Amino acid sequence: MIEVDHYSFALEKREILRDLTFSIAAGERVSLIGPNGAGKTTLLKCLQRILRGGRGTIRVAGAPLDSYRQFELAKRVAYVPQSEGRMAPYTVRELVEMARYPHLGPLAPMRSADEAAIDRALEETGMVALSDRSLTALSGGERQKALLAAALAQETDILLLDEPTSFLDPAQQADLLEVLGRVRRTILSVTHDLNEALAHSTRVLALREGALVFDGPSAALAEGDTLKRIYRHPFAVGTHPRTGRPVLFP
């Protein structure tokens, strides 16, 4: 679904991504971890071509990224940015409606298929009741779900999520992760929550200083000195009393 081959990206002469090579198969749920400034958000933005340029190749659904026009790429890949503190005062439904942009011709009105996709996305994220609420009047968790609903309404095979659970309280985090658990797409999600990566993804990619330093099943994160290599910080590993899963303590 996504193939990255010897890809490097520099901004103002500073190399942010270094010689990355990996691929993500259809249906995989991959967490992207790494210290601050490792290049995680930059990688997502390059995959969505929000940032352009770079050396090497990225292929999406078998075709090179550069062969897509921006609206064609938007039919394949949707990006959910970090929830900003300040948002335009659109209603939730308006935000979700905007996600149909790549499926509509210039000046073409919404069709019933578009309306159906919007309704489905609102239902899937449990946002139907809040659909007429302004984004400025939502809590952080509700806002993140509105952004996710918009990405779902875009009806892409691939979802790129940038720290979807940051700034959310534990209850809101659990709620959002439950919604994400129901979503049947290929997901690449940036997170700083290693236990979230362990529990909610099948595979983990780790970046450090722009280079890929780990690519393996999420369970392998808890083994050996993997995390110490990624974060240069020791981690303790315990066991969750209820699920028996490994739990990481920094």
Added chain:
Amino acid sequence: MSRRAVILVGIAVATAAGVALAPMIGVVSLDLVLWKIRVPRTMMAFLAGSGLSLAGMTFQALFRNPLVEPFTLGVSSGAAFGATIAIRLGWTFSILGISSIPLSAFAGALASLALVYGVSIAGRSFSTALLLLAGVAMSFFFWSLILLIQYLSDFTGSFRIMRWLMGGVETVGYDAVLDVLPFVVSGSAVILCYARELNLLAAGEDLAASRGVSVGPVRVLLFSASTLMVGGVVSLCGPIGFIGLIAPHICRLLVGTEHRCLAPATALFGGLFLLACDTVARLIIAPAELPVGVVTALLGGPFFVWLLLRRPREGGALA
């Protein structure tokens, strides 16, 4: 019919009534006054108000900032400087049928916009405060140059420049209306056609790109369309301030932020609002007249402060 559609139809009806009635308000002694002065003046006020309001709305969406408009961004003063130079130097060339004054105003507006944008993103930070300060600095800079040109002019030229800078839509005959019409119609058409893209750009550039908007070319097109309108209007009517701030904000309160509804509402309401201001300016000290720019500035100053003090959650500026 949705509530928004009803309000939009209401604005359209009010605009049609306003445009039809405005020429007849006040003393009309001769048919000649009505058809050669009042009707073209009404059309000029409507076109100028419409163009400046749509430009204000577009700048607010593109900069994601509720306080920007052609006046506060320094675009109007850049256009005024361009037009002043063309007037002072007596340029008479034309390109593609567009005369030197609107062309110079467009160039001045574009230069000012580019400078403000450049300053506000310098150091890789893009803050509301820096954007507004850059706009203020650019306004001061261009006003100083205009004052210099005015100082170097003779008494008549100096008075003409001063009166023009106060802004006004007075015109005799339809030539000026026909001059400004292509700027406003073409600019408005682009903005109305790109309302969906404006929605997404106002939500954030990253979000717009991820939804499939070709952000760079669309931004350039929308900036150019808005600047073209400002250049055209300012070259003929002077820098009428705050219309681009007041009309879009009132329309947002009426029909919401969705630009497919907001853009036509702003175009109609902005035209109607400037027409109302001009009618007040024409009548308040009759038989003398106030420049309409004075009326809009007297209304716009307090409105600007009110916007500044609104809480960010309510769409205020200090986010």
